[in-house]
Amino acid sequence: MSPMTIDSPVAGTAPATGPAPAVRLRGLTKSFGANRVVDPLDLDIAQNEFFSILGPSGCGKTTLMRMITGFETPTAGSIELDGRNVDGVATRQRDLNMLFQSYALFPHLSVYENVAFELRVRRTPKREIDDRVRAALELVRLSAFADRKPAALSGGQRQRVALARAVVGRPAVVLLDEPLGALDQKLRKEMQFELKRMQREVGITFIYVTHDQEEALTMSDRIAVMSEGRIQQIGTPTEIYDTPASRFVAGFIGSCNLIDGVADAATGRFTIPGVGEVPVDEIPDAAPGTPLTLAVRPERVRVLPDGARTEGGVHLPATLTQRVFLGDEWISHLALDSGIVLSASVPSGDAARALAATADGARVTVSWHPSDSRVIPTGELA
Ligand SMILES: Nc1ncnc2c1ncn2[C@@H]1O[C@H](COP(=O)(O)OP(=O)(O)OP(=O)(O)O)[C@@H](O)[C@H]1O
Ligand SMILES: [Mg+2]
Structure with missing residues (x-):
C-alpha cells in the first residue's frame, strides 16, 4: 500500500494565525449502520506532539485514524488540521500521511525507489527527490541499503523503509497504525527508540495507534486510552500510570x-x-x-x-x-x-x-x- 503525501495545504484557505493545534476534533462520531463505534469525541493534539491512542482490539482506533485522514467520513462532528476545517477535503489535500496497520513495499523497486515513489508521482524535481530520499534514509539509518530490494532486508529494515516513505514528503502529521505489530519483541523495542528519536528530529506530529501499553508509555508525550469507542483518559504516560481515572485504565496500563x-x-x-x-x-x-x-x-x-x-x-x-x-x-x-x-x-x-x-x-x-x-x-x- 502506498502512502499518500501532499505538501500543499488546502487551497484557498487563510493561513492559521497563532499556534493552532495540529489536530482538533470536536464531537467527532462514527456509526456503521446502527453500530456506533466512535462516540462523540473532543480532542486537541499539539504541533510536534507524539500522541498515542491505546486501546483493545475493536475499540475504534483505526476508525478514528481513518476519519482524520479522510478515508472515512464522520457521521457527525468536525476535524481541523492546523486550524483548518477539513470537512469534505480529500485525503490527498490534507497535509498528512498514514502508515497503515499492514503496509507493503514494492518488491521490484530498490529501497531508494520505494522511498522516492510518491515524490516521482508528484513530479518533484530530480535534485529535490535525491536530497529528500537521502535525508529520509539517513533518518531511518538505511543509507547503506539504498540499492537493496525489499526481499533482501530484515523485517525491521523493511519497516524502516515504510517509515522513510511516510515522512519523505514532510507532512505536518503522520498517523501510524500499529506499525510495529509484525515485529518480534526485541526488534519492537529497538524500533520504539528509533521512532521516538526520529519524531524528535523531524518535528512532525505523530499520532500512534497501538494496543501495546509498554509501547505507548515508552514513546508518547500524551496517551489517550480508549475503550468501546470512548476515550477513558488522556494524560502523560506518568499521569495515566500513576493516577488512572478508572478501573479499565488501571487494568489496561501495566x-x-x-x-x-x-x-x-x-x-x-x-x-x-x-x-x-x-x-x-x-x-x-x-x-x-x-x-x-x-x-x-x-x-x-x-x-x-x-x-x-x-x-x-x-x-x-x-x-x-x-x-x-x-x-x-x-x-x-x-x-x-x-x-x-x-x-x-x-x-x-x-x-x-x-x-x-x-x-x-x-x-x-x-x-x-x-x-x-x-x-x-x-x-x-x-
Ligand atoms: N467498514 C466497517 N463497517 C462496519 N463496521 C466496521 C467497519 N470498520 C470497522 N468496523 C467496526 O468498528 C469497530 C472498530 O473497528 P476498528 O477497526 O476501528 O478497531 P481497532 O480499535 O482499530 O481494532 P484493532 O486493534 O483490532 O485494529 C469494530 O467493531 C469493527 O468491526
Ligand atoms: Mg485497528
Whole structure:
C-alpha cells in the first residue's frame, strides 16, 4: 500500500494565525449502520506532539485514524488540521500521511525507489527527490541499503523503509497504525527508540495507534486510552500510570491489583469485604455504597515477615502461594485469608533474595502505603 503525501495545504484557505493545534476534533462520531463505534469525541493534539491512542482490539482506533485522514467520513462532528476545517477535503489535500496497520513495499523497486515513489508521482524535481530520499534514509539509518530490494532486508529494515516513505514528503502529521505489530519483541523495542528519536528530529506530529501499553508509555508525550469507542483518559504516560481515572485504565496500563470494595468518605477508609478496613488517602465523590476499586501496583506492594509493621502502612495477613522469576524481578502471589490474591513485584536484589528463601505456603504480611494506592470508580467513565 502506498502512502499518500501532499505538501500543499488546502487551497484557498487563510493561513492559521497563532499556534493552532495540529489536530482538533470536536464531537467527532462514527456509526456503521446502527453500530456506533466512535462516540462523540473532543480532542486537541499539539504541533510536534507524539500522541498515542491505546486501546483493545475493536475499540475504534483505526476508525478514528481513518476519519482524520479522510478515508472515512464522520457521521457527525468536525476535524481541523492546523486550524483548518477539513470537512469534505480529500485525503490527498490534507497535509498528512498514514502508515497503515499492514503496509507493503514494492518488491521490484530498490529501497531508494520505494522511498522516492510518491515524490516521482508528484513530479518533484530530480535534485529535490535525491536530497529528500537521502535525508529520509539517513533518518531511518538505511543509507547503506539504498540499492537493496525489499526481499533482501530484515523485517525491521523493511519497516524502516515504510517509515522513510511516510515522512519523505514532510507532512505536518503522520498517523501510524500499529506499525510495529509484525515485529518480534526485541526488534519492537529497538524500533520504539528509533521512532521516538526520529519524531524528535523531524518535528512532525505523530499520532500512534497501538494496543501495546509498554509501547505507548515508552514513546508518547500524551496517551489517550480508549475503550468501546470512548476515550477513558488522556494524560502523560506518568499521569495515566500513576493516577488512572478508572478501573479499565488501571487494568489496561501495566499490571495492577484491583480490589473491590466500598468507601466511607467520613472515615476515609475503604472496606474490602471479608478482609476489613484499610486506610486510603482520597475517596472519589460517589454516593455511599457505590462499588469502588482499590488499585495498587504490584511494585508498591511489599512482602514483610509475618506480623511485621511499618509506619502508617496497610498490613494484611496473607499466605505466599507462588513466586515467578522474571530475570529483573520476582512476582509473588499472596492469598489474603478472604481468598483475594494479590501480586507483588520485587526487584532482583536483597529483598528478592529474602523472598526467595521464604517457602511457598509461608505466612507473611502484605503491606503498602496508603499514598501508593488509589480508589477509583469500578464502572467505566460515561
Ligand atoms: N467498514 C466497517 N463497517 C462496519 N463496521 C466496521 C467497519 N470498520 C470497522 N468496523 C467496526 O468498528 C469497530 C472498530 O473497528 P476498528 O477497526 O476501528 O478497531 P481497532 O480499535 O482499530 O481494532 P484493532 O486493534 O483490532 O485494529 C469494530 O467493531 C469493527 O468491526
Ligand atoms: Mg485497528
